[in-house]
Amino acid sequence: MMIRNSGLPFLDFKTYGFLKRLLFLLTSYFVVIFVLISLSYVVVANLPGDYYISMYENTSTGFSAGNADIQSFFQKEIGYFGYLYDIVTFNWGYSFLYAKPVLQIIGEVLPRSLLLVVSAGFLSLVFGLFLGIETAVRKSHPIEKISVFFNSAVDGVPEFVVGLLFLIIFSTGYTPPSLSVAEDYTFFTIAGYMILPVVSVAVANIPGMFLIARNSVITDMVHPCILTAKGKGLTDFYIKYKHLLIMALPPVLSRFGIRFGFILTGALVVENIFSFPGLGTLFFEAIQMRDVNLIRGIFLVSALFIILMNMLADTVIHIIYPFYNEKRDINDVL
């Protein structure tokens, strides 16, 4: 028997193949990062107006439109490659609105937004999987029928609609409406302020996870290994949360990766509704003031985070099933 060599002394063949396939799988993400950075350059370079024009053009505050110093400060021309270099070296320019580096401003609010997005995503993933497995094993139970009906009905409803409904129902004294008035941050105050935004983002995204998890569990339940597990006398709990969960995970995670962009943008919008002092509120403030650098910075950070989560989902799927690829074509929804 011939043993194929990876050609590298420190990697055995199995790891080499694993890493090679993984890298091949993740190439499109690197291309996307490049495309998004280029796109952000092109869009901003072709803007019809900028912060300078919108602030000073029609005013008589001493800045005439022809003041070359100010204009050159706001419209520094560095070219495409200079821009790429600046992005890579984390020199993302200054916010006009706050007169601070963009990355510093984003870094101040990012943890709150990350907490919101990650907990909402985690909640929707866990609840979707749990409900999907529990309803798939109870065929034609009234609870199954009700939850399938309800989840099919509200699948794809925008987050801001859910947020508004929660605002109508709960904001009249049951929970504090906004984080910005908290005086001391303990676990319970933060949880109290975050519960409505997190729940409204999660509720809008649970149905998608639920439906895909349920479908995949139903197709996996007839697999012979489940029958074997039952024959061995394993408990129901063990079968459900060991075998069925692992088998149902790849399509759900793949869907989660695709949906994560929607979860994050939904969180940005919902932050705006609940005036949660995170990335979303900052983003819409920047849009109103036409602070181009800040808009671009927030866009790039969010996009990078989305792509990172996609990569993470793909890597986990690759670890569970190294050859799982084509099945995600079939599960493509939205």
Place this chain on the structure above:
Amino acid sequence: MMSYRIMLLLLFIAVLLGLLFVCLKDYEPAYYQPFLPPCKDHLLGTNDIGYDILTVFLLSVFNSFVFAVFVSFATVVIGTLLGNISPFLGKQSDFLLRKTFDIIIVIPNILLLIFFSSLFKPSMFVAGTIIVLLQWATVSRVIRAKAISAWRKGYIVISRQMGASKGGIFFRHILPELMPVIMVMFVNKLRMALFAEATLTFLGLIDLSSFSLGKMIRYSTNFYYLDVWWNWILPPVFALICIISLVNFFGLHLEKVFNEHIRGFPV
């Protein structure tokens, strides 16, 4: 599926009424006294600039729905065309095409749309075009997988060997075979377009000169402290939820019908 038919009927009536208003009222509602509560003449009252809310509501439902239909139709047409050229290509170019699909799918759609709209404030038409450009790849990928498996089917291979042209086979056999998938994708994209349009107009990022459900929700929530919840804010919210769930049920219904159809005629 009874609820599905009732909702379909309701949507049909709403869109028809919207069409009627578009035809009768010359697209611009008349001005009345602002902030009237619901009364006999104005069933949902009037809004801050004195429009009849019912008129605005019906126009918004009509506009949002028509926008979504156009966008999803364009998406599905482009996606189907580009998904179907794969079987006509060689291996290398097919690989490149598939990688292109992958790259466009990974681009975060709504975020890019928000970024672009926040800087340019595009019209409905431009925003729709961007949605189409960002969404066709998801359709193409599914259509490509189905088309390749369709070209490998026995009767297609045999008719190729008997001398049928590729174009003829495509229009005679492949396209009808792909029709169920295309319909399901159309319904999915309809929901996607409704979602995107509502989100963007709610944020005020699309040019707000025409009526839409998101715009109505946006303006009504400015007056949340008044007693306008039941007649102004909740109708568009519930209409949006109803239309989206109706679209979902329509998609499920289509899938069921096509699955039965496929099961009835094994090839």
